[in-house]
Amino acid sequence: MSDETPAASESSPAPVPSPEPADDDLTAEELEALLPARTGSKEIWQAVAIIAVLVLAAIGFGWYAGWFAAAAGSGPPPCPNALTLEGTGPTSVTPIVSAWATTLGHTSGCYQIAFNASALHGGVGALENRTVQYLATDVPLNATEWKALPAPVLTLPVALDAVAVVYNVPGVGSGLHLDGGVLASVYLGAVTQWNDPAIAALNPGVSLPAGVGIHPLHQTDLGGTTRLFSEYLAGQNGSWNSATAAGQNPVWPVGSSASSEPALLASLASQSGAVGYVSWPAATGAAAPMAELPDGAGGYVGPNPGSVAAAAPLNTSLPVGNASWAGVSLLDSAAPGAYPLSTFAYLITYADLGEAYGPTLTYSSADWLAYFFFWVSLHGANTTAALAYVPLPQPQATSDIQILELLNYHGIHLTSDIDKDKDGGNYEPYLRPRGDPGPVAGGLRPYIRPT
Secondary structure, three states, X not given: OOOOOOOOXXXXXXXXXXXXXXXXXXXXXXXXXXXXXXXXXXXXXXXXHHXXXXXXXXXXXXXXXXXXXXXXXXXXXXXXXXXEEEEEEOHHHHHHHHHHHHHHHHHHOOEEEEEEEOOHHHHHHXXXXXXXXXXXXXXXXXXXXXXXXXXXXXXXXXXXXXEEEEEOEOOEOOOXXXXXXXXXXXXXXXXXXXXXXXXHHHOOOOOOOOOOEXXXXXXXXXXXXXXXXXHHHHHHOOOHHHHHOOOOOOOOOXXXXXXXXXXXXXXXXXXXXXXXXXXXXXXXXXXXXXXXXXXXXXXEEOOOHHHHHHOOOOHXXXXXXXXXXXXXXXXXXXXXXXXXXXXXXXXXXXXXXHHHHHHHOOHHHHHHHHHXXXXXXXXXXXXXXHHOOXXXXXXXXXXHHHHHOOOEEOOEEOHHHHOOOOXXXXXXXXXXXXXXXXXXXXXXXXXXXXX
């Protein structure tokens, strides 16, 4: 496959049929008719030469049409020259995206997947301005962000993640019980001591130190972690939104700021009485004490593989195709044993990469981006557990492959025609398979898979 976009004819010829082996294209009678009447050695060699030319021509056309690329199944596309695919997103997803990029880069050996951490708002802006080819995030685009994009995007959940509430309380290890109401009161300045009756009531039998003030810490890098934490507090305390302006960048009435997760964890370790929030992988890596929060059955759970997986909603309740995921939230799940500050980690890119990026992104480069997304969906779970992320439930992983069937380049299918979900490639007639020069009847249009 070259870096050029496969040509689409202005006419409407019949679609190219599924290829058979080239030497089956000519019958014995047709081959016999190609031979001259005489059967001398010269004439026989001429016939052989004619047949060889025809076979080579058939193979050449099949290569251009993408027959052999489609037949290659899950193998990667041919290596492009000096390709770097740029991505961005908040620091909370940096460990897992970096691991995927490194692993696949070593596997393929021919291109680089870059990821530069940024504030979530900046990452969304980079996707909107098309200065990056993908966004990784721990929250979906909200309605305003979704509408601001110049073309439809695909939102792909690729793992499960969580926000951990961390603290430094003398004499108290992991497992302190807190809830959204108490945490909101702490961050509003209403609960200021660790032995406050509101905290003591959640922790019978626990010796809470007297005279130790609570020092709330928050992040200023405006990642998805802050948005999730703020939304959780808003759901537990009716005054949170009005007091803080809520959302991704709340106005914090009390406490100190930290520029990033590492900075917050450093402040936490050095300040007795501090409390804060970071991604679960970051808290795990720092061995910070983590609070347990209420689950959907009246108990308390901390972030762990089982409690985070329990928060995953039913696949049938999630959006499909290129629909907006703005309303998707795993917060405060009613499922027994579910950790209430859980979330998906997402990869987001444009559905039609040719339309979105034009000549700045070649067909071959777009094919590699599609392959990266496919590889993450099929093999990314192998790197999640060691980094304190949780693999997707199998129904959602299968749904990811269906979503990725919509990735295309000016309507022409990318690596998604490997049809990993074995549904027969039911993207038709919305997209053209590689090698089909005919236009799509009625023109291309956004597609949302029926439920």
